[in-house]
Amino acid sequence: MRRVFTVSAIHRSFYTPAAGFLAVLLSLGGCSSGSLVAEGNGTPTPPPAAITAPTYTYDVVKSYPHDRSAFTQGLVYTNGHLLESTGLNGRSSLREVDLATGTVLKKVDVSSEYFAEGLTEFQDKLYQLTWQSNRGFIYDRATFQKTGDFSYTGEGWGLADDDRSLILSDGTSQIRFLDPVSLKVQRTIRVTFADSLPLDRLNELEYIDGEIYANVWKTDSIARINPQTGRVTSWIDLTGLLPVSEQTSETDILNGIAYDPAGKRLFVTGKLWPKVYEIKLKLRP
Numbered sequence: 001m002r003r004v005f006t007v008s009a010i011h012r013s014f015y016t017p018a019a020g021f022l023a024v025l026l027s028l029g030g031c032s033s034g035s036l037v038a039e040g041n042g043t044p045t046p047p048p049a050a051i052t053a054p055t056y057t058y059d060v061v062k063s064y065p066h067d068r069s070a071f072t073q074g075l076v077y078t079n080g081h082l083l084e085s086t087g088l089n090g091r092s093s094l095r096e097v098d099l100a101t102g103t104v105l106k107k108v109d110v111s112s113e114y115f116a117e118g119l120t121e122f123q124d125k126l127y128q129l130t131w132q133s134n135r136g137f138i139y140d141r142a143t144f145q146k147t148g149d150f151s152y153t154g155e156g157w158g159l160a161d162d163d164r165s166l167i168l169s170d171g172t173s174q175i176r177f178l179d180p181v182s183l184k185v186q187r188t189i190r191v192t193f194a195d196s197l198p199l200d201r202l203n204e205l206e207y208i209d210g211e212i213y214a215n216v217w218k219t220d221s222i223a224r225i226n227p228q229t230g231r232v233t234s235w236i237d238l239t240g241l242l243p244v245s246e247q248t249s250e251t252d253i254l255n256g257i258a259y260d261p262a263g264k265r266l267f268v269t270g271k272l273w274p275k276v277y278e279i280k281l282k283l284r285p
Helices: none
Strands: 055-065 072-078 081-086 093-098 104-109 116-122 125-130 135-140 146-151 159-161 166-169 174-178 185-190 202-208 211-216 221-225 232-237 254-260 265-270 275-283
Touching (some): 072 202, 072 265, 093 116, 125 159, 166 202, 211 254
Parallel strands (some): 055 232, 116 159, 159 202
Antiparallel strands (some): 081 093, 116 125, 125 135, 159 166, 202 211, 211 221
């Protein structure tokens, strides 16, 4: 259901900038779980129940060039560079990219049998997920040489870490915390919003100042999640971030969150986007 489309079919209809918060519909009749699901025509119809936590919007501080052919699945900031995992079978890769210029400095292609997904850097190693292959890869951070692999159940979507555990999303409302040595599950949380409704389709992840930031697939929203309780503490609404003038028929959804802890800078991008944006959050009145 998630990505069974050809590249030409992955188009702007999945990314429909429009006014309003949360480009989703709470389908109370068609979805017995009451989870957030995308509306068929892409028009934002926010349920009142969803607006129960503070909402942030943004100012663009700066934009940077990004490879428009990169189907961004994982994004990490490190020392002026971005580490990026790109997806699609036959086009998946691990990259190191100069933030200022968008130049790909280092690249390792992933075998065409795999659809690469989330990425995180932990203690001089890079961990990369794949979508439906139940397999992750471990690389040496300096050389990009593959040093191992690991397995997990379910799908692989987003990956982050909190300096103690790897944090994995699988497209459901569940987030798993993995031991970085054994890669075994230490604990899980169920992400909820409003009146304990499950929030699924959690995609790319980033751990920032004690919170998990998660792209919500098919929306312009990022959920900020308490890593202990799973509760959504606030929302970030990035509607309209990529101008219509920058879009093509190939342009896909918002996906990719990276953070510079030293400079307190937040970066976001999307699949097949021509820009990475540095943004500053501001609370919506």
